[in-house]
Amino acid sequence: MNAVDVIVRRWKVDTDSTVPPFEQIRLRILDLAAAGALAVGTRLPSVRSLATDLGVAANTVARAYRELEQAGIVVTAGRSGTAVASGGDRIGAQVAEAADVFAGVVKDLGMPGAKALAIVAAALDRDSVR
Structure with a gap:
């Protein structure tokens, strides 16, 4: 959305x-x-x-x-x-910056956004299980 x-x-x-x-x-x-x-x-x-x-x-x-x-x-x-804006939220600002870099890589490689988001969701799930 x-x-x-x-x-x-x-x-x-x-x-x-x-x-x-x-x-x-x-x-x-x-x-x-x-x-x-x-x-x-x-x-x-x-x-x-x-x-x-x-x-x-x-x-x-x-x-x-x-x-x-x-x-x-x-x-x-x-x-x-x-x-x-980050409004002083350093963590939010760092994550937003990393997301911009990630989005650039996804676009450069031509991967569909939905697939890239699924990969991120899987990575986040793996980290919560550790």
Whole structure:
């Protein structure tokens, strides 16, 4: 499931709420990141993409992202987009970095993602048995 699916799944901006839409979006992403539904390193959808999916103006999503970045919840790297930050979680940051390297190797070798994930799951299971 991609980040857009996670963010918009069974949720929408409440236009009747006294809470501004940007704040609703900010809180939604914050809650999902805190719960682990958006893991460290998860790339968030582009501002325009999420705005379209939520039916709000792009500036609304941009403000939510900007406030999340100022709080250290997400990081924005220009054209690379916006991703969930480690938030001081060194272990999460190291695992996210290793996952990026692993994903690069998987793509370079042309292995299907599902097969690579099955290999990782098996490796994790083996380590828990030892």
